[in-house]
Amino acid sequence: MPPLDLEQLNRLLRRLADGDADALDGIYLLVGKRMFVLARGIVRNEADAEDVLSDSFLKLARGARSFREGTNGYAFVMRVVRNTAFDLLRKRKVRAEEDLDAFFHLTDERYSPERREDAIALEAAMEKLSAEEKRLIYYRYYLDLTIREVAEEAGLSKSAAERKMSAVEQKLLALLAGQRR
Numbered sequence: 213m214p215p216l217d218l219e220q221l222n223r224l225l226r227r228l229a230d231g232d233a234d235a236l237d238g239i240y241l242l243v244g245k246r247m248f249v250l251a252r253g254i255v256r257n258e259a260d261a262e263d264v265l266s267d268s269f270l271k272l273a274r275g276a277r278s279f280r281e282g283t284n285g286y287a288f289v290m291r292v293v294r295n296t297a298f299d300l301l302r303k304r305k306v307r308a309e310e311d312l313d314a315f316f317h318l319t320d321e322r323y324s325p326e327r328r329e330d331a332i333a334l335e336a337a338m339e340k341l342s343a344e345e346k347r348l349i350y351y352r353y354y355l356d357l358t359i360r361e362v363a364e365e366a367g368l369s370k371s372a373a374e375r376k377m378s379a380v381e382q383k384l385l386a387l388l389a390g391q392r393r
Contacts, residue, residue, distance in 0.1 A: 216242070218285060218286055218356075221243060221289070222285040224239050224242065225279045225285045228272065228276040229276040247268060248262075251268070251293055254298065264293065264297045264300055267299075267300070268293045287356050294355075336387075337388050341380065344376075345380045348362060348376055348377055349380060351366065
């Protein structure tokens with residue numbers, strides 16, 4: 213996926229909060245694919261993921277005013293998708309659980325050979341992490357949560373989340389360094 217322009221997303225969310233419904237198109241173009249991948253990773257099938265995506269855009273349109281200026285718009289959008297997916301599963305009385313391995317499939321045929329090689333190396337390193345370590349990486353780098361938000365999601369104190377996140381990052385770097393030798 214191409215790099216994300218967080219400022220553009222925040223501008224679109226502000227426009228949406230001001231009543232500009234056309235901002236939804238911009239949000240879809242900017243992060244729609246990421247939203248779908250997250251939804252599919254939770255509900256585990258494409259038809260339900262499409263329903264989650266549609267419902268998420270409705271919730272974004274209705275709740276854009278709750279987006280606070282200066283906060284992380286990407287985390288805001290992804291939290292809406294995540295909560296919408298969990299709501300769907302709760303309605304169906306299905307146990308809600310994210311398939312973290314689905315989020316760490318990083319290779320794409322459109323990548324340059326160098327970028328594809330890096331993605332493959334990162335995937336291999338991620339496979340060696342524990343479920344808790346993957347969850348921390350998912351919260352911090354996929355959902356783009358702050359350390360404080362990671363701590364809340366993981367049920368940790370902020371200092372414990374910082375220590376664990378640092379340890380996981382160091383482990384991941386060591387794994388990647390070991391592969392490049």
